[in-house]
Amino acid sequence: MLNSGPVVIMQLPEELNVKEVDKFMQEMGPLLESNRPRIVLECSQVRSMESAGVEMLLRCLEEVLKRDGDLKLAALSPEAEVILELMRVARVFETFSTSEEAARSFNAIPADAIPQEASWYSTLFGDLGALKQAS
Amino acid sequence: MLGAIVIAGSECTKSNSDYGVGSFSTPVDLGLFSEGIASIPVLGCSTIGRMAESIRRAGIDDVSVFGERKHGIRRATELNTPGLDLAEEWRSAARQFGIYRERGFEAVLIARTGAYIECEFAALFERHREHGESVTRVFDHEGPLDVWIVDPSRVDESNGLLTELQNAESADCALGGYVNRLESVRDLRRFAIDILTLRCRTRPAGVEVRPSLWLADGAQVARSARLVAPAYIGRGVKITDDCLITRCSNVEANSYVDFGTAVEDSSILPETYVGIGLDLSHSLVYGSEIFNLHHDVRLRISDPVVLRKHTARAHGGRSTFETNEVAFSTTGRQ
Numbered sequence: 202m203l204n205s206g207p208v209v210i211m212q213l214p215e216e217l218n219v220k221e222v223d224k225f226m227q228e229m230g231p232l233l234e235s236n237r238p239r240i241v242l243e244c245s246q247v248r249s250m251e252s253a254g255v256e257m258l259l260r261c262l263e264e265v266l267k268r269d270g271d272l273k274l275a276a277l278s279p280e281a282e283v284i285l286e287l288m289r290v291a292r293v294f295e296t297f298s299t300s301e302e303a304a305r306s307f308n309a310i311p312a313d314a315i316p317q318e319a320s321w322y323s324t325l326f327g328d329l330g331a332l333k334q335a336s
Numbered sequence: 337m338l339g340a341i342v343i344a345g346s347e348c349t350k351s352n353s354d355y356g357v358g359s360f361s362t363p364v365d366l367g368l369f370s371e372g373i374a375s376i377p378v379l380g381c382s383t384i385g386r387m388a389e390s391i392r393r394a395g396i397d398d399v400s401v402f403g404e405r406k407h408g409i410r411r412a413t414e415l416n417t418p419g420l421d422l423a424e425e426w427r428s429a430a431r432q433f434g435i436y437r438e439r440g441f442e443a444v445l446i447a448r449t450g451a452y453i454e455c456e457f458a459a460l461f462e463r464h465r466e467h468g469e470s471v472t473r474v475f476d477h478e479g480p481l482d483v484w485i486v487d488p489s490r491v492d493e494s495n496g497l498l499t500e501l502q503n504a505e506s507a508d509c510a511l512g513g514y515v516n517r518l519e520s521v522r523d524l525r526r527f528a529i530d531i532l533t534l535r536c537r538t539r540p541a542g543v544e545v546r547p548s549l550w551l552a553d554g555a556q557v558a559r560s561a562r563l564v565a566p567a568y569i570g571r572g573v574k575i576t577d578d579c580l581i582t583r584c585s586n587v588e589a590n591s592y593v594d595f596g597t598a599v600e601d602s603s604i605l606p607e608t609y610v611g612i613g614l615d616l617s618h619s620l621v622y623g624s625e626i627f628n629l630h631h632d633v634r635l636r637i638s639d640p641v642v643l644r645k646h647t648a649r650a651h652g653g654r655s656t657f658e659t660n661e662v663a664f665s666t667t668g669r670q
Contacts, residue, residue, distance in 0.1 A: 218638070249635070249636070249637075249638060251638060251639040251642075252639050252641055252642060253639075279628075279631040279632070279633040280633055280635055282631055282633075283619075283626065283628045283631050283633050283635055284635070284637075286615060286617070287614050287615060287616060287626070287642070288614065288615075288642070289613065289614065289615045
């Protein structure tokens with residue numbers, strides 16, 4: 202089943218402290234309340250992240266998942282990677298090298314959604330081919 | 337008679353980025369290793385202390401040590417206070433050198449740490465005798481080391497001992513043995529690993545409670561914490577419940593590792609608090625500073641809940657768990 206709706210890419214600020222988190226959440230608020238939100242957070246500018254910042258990421262993820270959406274991280278700065286690993290949340294998020302890759306991943310078709318093609322010999326050999334395919 | 341002078345601190349002529357992790361940009365960074373990595377305790381003892389001990393064990397008659405700072409690390413709050421005056425330390429060393437000459441010492445080994453070196457010091461003196469030069473400088477495959485053997489009767493230190501050593505025509509002496517140049521945070525971490533894995537002769541300061549698991553005096557480890565050897569727990573350290581210390585990690589004096597934190601392949605320098613439920617790996621931490629060697633990044637963590645300077649007073653100056661919950665206490669093994 203494919204997701205619909207635009208993918209929103211937002212840049213995280215350099216410092217994710219309590220004050221910046223409040224500001225950022227005011228911008229994020231409407232997005233989190235939309236139907237099936239698809240959000241990419243670009244982290245290349247992040248130089249420091251307090252626990253409030255990590256909490257914010259987790260809260261946003263929780264909210265988007267409740268609405269059948271998803272939130273992904275892109276272009277993690279080395280500092281952001283260190284902090285997310287330290288706080289044991291790195292594995293919770295899907296991460297990508299670029300925002301474009303992250304955005305494209307929302308449109309990727311899951312394997313089980315692809316109809317299986319009939320094998321080449323099923324039409325050539327008629328019933329025998331069908332038997333072969335069944336085996 | 338043979339003498340030795342061990343003096344702390346490299347010239348610190350390297351730029352901060354030469355310390356091998358990220359780029360330093362604040363006065364705090366400049367101050368952090370201003371007296372040289374050699375004064376930082378590794379497994380309970382500073383490099384300068386280990387060098388001096390190693391030289392004493394080699395049977396050198398008199399060993400003088402200059403410039404050993406308590407922890408070798410200056411905190412941000414100390415930046416405006418006088419730090420180690422290396423020039424003054426060298427002047428003191430020069431005076432001692434003069435005393436050795438007056439007492440008729442045949443040769444004096446001068447080591448500026450700098451690098452940590454293990455070798456047959458007696459053999460060095462012998463080679464110096466054979467060379468017949470006034471100064472013999474030691475080097476390894478990477479180049480010269482700040483170790484000289486000097487004939488005090490032929491060297492005049494009145495214009496500065498270090499200057500004399502650096503300008504002297506010296507014979508070179510190749511060193512075989514363990515060398516760690518301690519030029520970067522990565523070298524410091526490597527040194528801890530090499531001691532724990534017996535790649536050098538020096539040993540941790542403490543009691544080996546299990547093979548390759550060392551605890552220093554006053555260390556306390558909760559019963560539900562897991563220590564996986566090789567590892568080192570320093571003096572007065574507290575490891576609380578459900579922590580994991582593993583993969584050649586060392587936790588230095590008076591640090592506190594809070595509930596459920598995993599420390600893997602990392603060094604925690606003295607008086608550091610590491611917060612609850614963290615995953616510290618491939619890193620060196622000191623107070624609120626973290627050097628991540630995997631990502632080659634240095635960070636200052638502003639959130640005291642995560643990392644901060646630790647004092648015993650922060651936890652009421654007493655243990656936060658009852659004695660019967662402690663798996664290890666170096667007041668007596670359990």
